[in-house]
Amino acid sequence: MxxxxxxxxxxxxxxxxxxxxxxxxxxxxxxxxxxxxxxxLSKRDTVESFITWFLEHFSKLDILFNCAGIMTVPYKTDSFGNELQISSNYLGHYHLTNGLLPSLKNANGARVVNLSSRAHWFGPFNFVDPNFEDISYDKWIAYGHSKTAMSLIQIFLIHYRMRK
Structure with a gap:
């Protein structure tokens, strides 16, 4: 790409x-x-640093490709206690996109492309226990949850916030 x-x-x-x-x-x-x-993307401080740097150097962003991530890793959490795949594959992209919204709006017609996969077929996002605190961890299910979240929730953020 x-x-x-x-x-x-x-x-x-x-x-x-x-x-x-x-x-x-x-x-x-x-x-x-x-x-x-x-x-x-699983480290909020590096996302914040990038957003700050970008906003200092660029006034607009025409296309944002959210395509980074991790896949089927052993159970681990980020500094906020979020399961690492949901942290990297969804929350990091969410935070990044939200921080770059001013630059996307300045482009007057910007596009956000969220790369996902068929892994969302592994199951719906578990809103009750997204960090596998009460259910047994399965790296494939966790990966699927992160892809389902990416497909569903970020679309709402982009459409809702871009229109304001």
Whole structure:
């Protein structure tokens, strides 16, 4: 996606969890700007830092691709106690999109693309116990929950907040 957009003439800003790997993958691709610090969607402080940096350097954002994430990892929680897959795959994107809404609005016709998968078929989002505190943890079910949340809830945020 990055290569195609850059080749078409778009300036593509790429944040990454691992800067070294990103530099290697993006080496010599024109029109690509690598965000100079870590962005780990499960770490709220890195999301906040990226949002602040972006708003200082850019006035508008034409397209936001929410496509980062983790898959089927052993049980772990973020600093807020959220199961890690829901934290990375949904809450991080939610927080990022919400923080970038002013720039998206400034673009007058911006698009937000949320990458998901068929994993939402693994089950509906568990609103009662999203962090697997009372039910047995299954990494595939947790991954499915994160994809269901991404498909359902963020769409509401974007449509509701973009219209205000």
């Amino acid at each position: 990055t290569k195609c957009l850059a080749k078409a003439g778009a300036t593509v800003l790429v944040p990454a969890r691992n800067i070294t790997k990103a530099k290697k993958a993006l080496f010599e691709i024109e029109n690509v700007v690598l965000y100079p610090a870590e962005l780990d």
